[in-house]
Amino acid sequence: MRHFDAGVFQYREMALPAPVEFAKEPQGSLVVVRIVGGRARRSLEKQDGAFVAGDSYIGHVPARACSGSTADLHASAITLPADLLAQAAATIDPRRGRPLRFTGFTPAGPQHAAHWERTRAYARSVCELGAEAHPLIIGPLARLLAGVVLQVFPNTMVGHESPLSDTRDATSSTAARATAYIDAHAHTDIGLTDIATAAKVTPRALQYAFRRHLDTTPTAYLRRVRLGHVHAALKAADPLTGATVTRIAAQWGFLHPSRFAADYRAMYGCTPRSTLHG
Template sequence: MARGLMRAAFGREFSAQDVPRGGAYVIRHFDAGRFAYREMVLPAPLAFTKEPQSDLVVVRVAGGRVQRTLGREQGTFAAGDSFLGHVPGRPCSGASVDLYASAVTLPGELLARAVAAVAPRGGRPLRFTRHAPADHRLAAHWDRVRAYARSVCDLGADDVPLIIGPLADLLANAVLQVFPNTVVGHEPLLADTRDATRSTAVRATAYIDDHAHTDIGLADIAEAAQVTPRALQYAFRRHLGTTPMAHLRRVRLAHVHAALRAADPLDGATVTGIAAQWGFLHTSRFSAAYRAEYGRSPRDTLHG
């Protein structure tokens, strides 16, 4: 089992030295289907060579040091650094010493979907021009997104089914924003602004109302409305004064409100449990949003 996880992380060609007394190789793996999250404790020197694959892997180093060669680009990374550990279609190799790190794995099809959302009418193929974040601000953004993914993985996919799809899209979009590439950064197409009509907003809100209980994200809503995600965002800002995802959250808040009013705490119903069923995992943020919408706390609604 452990060796299989090592192969998944480093490929079939790897060599690991004996672990120092009192240490152990530890790999914690979470597969959410649309993405995977892995934490690794590698207390002894390890060398690896990984053949080309379709996945993209983003590594964040929490301790120790890792050297990685990817094509012509070489880099050495230490605690606090994030980098592209593997890019689709290219081999990589490297070595680590006393490494403690996390890795987010995104399938190639997920990345392609994110690229299509950004450039729906085609253009230059995706190529990462740098394998580290563009700046410290974007590096911090990636770390916040990664930490959120870790918190969801701690809960388990079965407990938060409405979160996994949007989280996968969030991770893929964050990669395109954080790591310099040939796709992100172009001006929006004029057609996107032309598609930002009131009928677009109406189609999208109808889809959200009918599918708020399912695992949907921005790309799903845009596809249902037959426009690009960017056109959808323009339509919501222009005609509704909000964003598609903010509208989705408001619809789900309404469902939570109805469920709280109908629930009986004597039967074991809890605010946390009901909120989680509708994708609200952060208790304090949910409570603040609920109070802003309904003028009272969710607990008061449940026990009222």
């Protein structure tokens, strides 16, 4: 077994060559399993499922027991705590008019399954960094995983329209409060819900405000602010002391060098390397 504990989520890969039967008591987390080889059976909330290589499914939901068996299993599993899922659900229904409940434990369709697999593969690449994975990468990844789970697996939250008050709250003052908060906290692990709370509106109202008044999104604005901090750090750094573009970019949440370099060039008209080396 390989295990990576990011604190806000866990990623593990396991090989169980022997036949295994299991029963899990109710826990406070959700587990999404992807089978690479072998087969598994799982009984959860009176729904039985049989799974083989290539399948992804919810193996466990918060506060519910489950049981099942495996044979010659090779699989990966991502564990997300209930409060992280609640935060993701709050971006859809901040007034919590409906409880979050999963009505299906397999992806809603082939495109949903492919979406989850791309997200899982990205999570795996981050986890391979181990201790080098920066909090500004881990935090957004955890929120991404929770959000994609709600998009991929049928539940009681997705597919409902937001209240009209979200449109009324999408004012220029909302955008101003949000940008001020982002400017002051870009160095910390903040996401859409944190920004909306600081602006005293719902996450969806915040998104409306940014589109209406700034022609962008809150996350795109946050990315631009962090690019600015990287630019300043590169100009101030001395490559002779061991400073590198990759290390400085990672400190501000930019994991993929090629994507970061493209965004940097689009914003500053030069490569980050040329900025570092003067």
